[in-house]
Amino acid sequence: MDVFTCAGCGAELTAPLSRVALPVHTHHGGWEELHPPLMEPGTYAVDPQPSGPPWRLWDEIGEAGAAGQGVYAPVYSVSFGARDRIVIAPGDSRGMALVLDKCEGYCRGVDGRAGPNLACVACGRAVATRMDDCGLWQTVWLEPDAVHRLPSGLRAGPPPDWADLEHPEHRVPPVDPDGWWSRRWEAAVGVALAHLVAVSEGCPVRLPAGPVAELLGAAVSRYLPAGPAAKSVGLAGPGVPAPRPRPDVLLVPRHPLTGEPWRPPGDEEAVVVVPLDSGVWAYLVHPGETSPLPATGRLPEGVLRDDYASAPGPWYPLLPHHRAFTDTLVRMPAMRSPWLRAYYEQGPGPH
Template sequence: MWLTRLWADGPNMACEACGLPVASRIDDCSLWQAVWLAPNAVRRFAVDNANAAPLSGAELMADGKGTPPFELIAEVVQRALDALLPAGPPAGRALLAGPGRPPPPRTPTSSSLPAHPQTGETWTPTNPATPAYLVPLPFGVWLWLAFLEPYLPIPAAGGMPNGFLRDDPPAPRTPHLFRAGPGTFQHALVRLPAVHSRWLREILENLTQHMRARLF
């Protein structure tokens, strides 16, 4: 395949065999590199072992690798949440459930469950006391949270430990607070089932005011 024109003008990658445009590649210096396949020009087909049975929970636990979630999530969203969410009852109780985890001692408000990396299906809890909200997580993120490994600031012996990132000197932090894009926030909000509730409508109606308060 080869580049033919800028990605913003449409597909810029062509099939090496037939020459038809099949994808758009983003390779600008200010954007993450990515390739987007044109759905009307390509199709999926099975490859070796594609029809094999999905791994069981025990097999995933044995072969899986944890994926650390974004460690600054509270710093990123807490300011906006504190300003937008209405006062309510005490915070609920969320637990991690899934293969290899003990059943909760009492019914939590919500549970985070792993999504199978092959099928995308959320693990089904066997505990009859199922909480009201089930939150699926990518399996790697769930595994990292459910079975935390000891963090080594320096290698105990030998070279750098697996997954250890080093930057000398540390990269400078931006002096500006993170702000979500108002358009992205609005698009996500209107897709929620509870968007017609009063407190969510008020957030949408006051979105311009929140932008002036530099929440977005």
């Protein structure tokens, strides 16, 4: 396990933490909603892309300047913030205090627009940014040049691996307890759909029957054309062999530690994969029990129920977080291809 310390004075700034993959929904929440912490307690992740202020307009930096920041299609503004910022749950922070004149926000919290707003209590050095405004997952972002990562001296359990996807607690249900679509699912579908659009090369796709078609069908039909000669899509991953005959595209999980997509052993280069949030993928493969009611018949005489009635489901189909879709799309080098650039400029979405 690791602990992060102040680069200025060496004071400890976090609890002992274990590294995991950066969640795909990190930068995509629900507008005008308060969100829970992004990270599980005792974990941290690293964002390799530039994030946060300062921001520069596309018209100011041009296509070449944006490409240097990993953005390959016109957007309103491009982040020139630090790469490799470290995100933790707010409850895992230690020895930091808010810088009150840098706590601007939209309406219900702070959004980090002024840069680092947490300082080391021991020496006063600005070291991190707290974000918890509406529409944002609650986070603390450690600035990579302001902290040092050191071994904590505590033994950690085995690092996250493919076997974790088999655990029931790893699965993320598509509907939250309040009866609305999961914000994590909406973002995950947006990210995966961007990859699916890119590999489809503008062709229709055919989803496999079952949970994939039921949950992702509405999103795919809004962002890709219908018609014959569709490319086939299938689920595959650790413990789930690819269907035969092999589909044109495989939906696979991201590794819970590295974030890299799973690939079938033996033909890694030949297969076309679309990565999914590992918790979303695990639910699609193992949806588990879907109803607290008995499939047939009635409860035995004298048996009392001690569970709660299930919340009603959403009244509209699951649709992707549109900004998660577009943000993923513009960061793909494939955006340089004429057909994908034309798709983006036409306006991603229902055609």
